[in-house]
Amino acid sequence: MRNFLSRLAIRIQSFMYGRHGYDKLSVHLLWAAVIVYIPAMFVWRIPLSLIYLALIGYSIFRVFSKNNTKRYAELNAYNRFLGKIKGFFKLRKNKWRDRKTHVYFKCSCGAVLRVPKGKGEITVHCPKCKKSIDKRT
Numbered sequence: 001m002r003n004f005l006s007r008l009a010i011r012i013q014s015f016m017y018g019r020h021g022y023d024k025l026s027v028h029l030l031w032a033a034v035i036v037y038i039p040a041m042f043v044w045r046i047p048l049s050l051i052y053l054a055l056i057g058y059s060i061f062r063v064f065s066k067n068n069t070k071r072y073a074e075l076n077a078y079n080r081f082l083g084k085i086k087g088f089f090k091l092r093k094n095k096w097r098d099r100k101t102h103v104y105f106k107c108s109c110g111a112v113l114r115v116p117k118g119k120g121e122i123t124v125h126c127p128k129c130k131k132s133i134d135k136r137t
Contacts (some may be wrong), residue, residue, distance in 0.1 A: 020062060026061065029062070037052045091104075097115065101116065108131065117137050122136075
């Protein structure tokens, strides 16, 4: 039995050689499929089941794909998307935490600047675009 399992492990390893394997996006797709499947058990099943099968199918496709450059590009796009969402919530958390001591405002380039409250009229230099901005705190 031990010899059979070791040969099976070697065959699986040789099959997976050069394939993409599991990554963060594949795991999140599987979790999304589980989350979609739970309501599909109780309500009208056909549309939710199709979404569930599509998510599972795409996750399996990503795992067994040999086109690693495209899978890495998809993973990088997903990580950028997650970074924007995490950044949004982190900014809200920091604004709430610093609400008594600091003021947050946006520069014309889109950068969010934090300045201390109660300093009156101040000049702030944006680190992103190097523009000077006069603000009242």
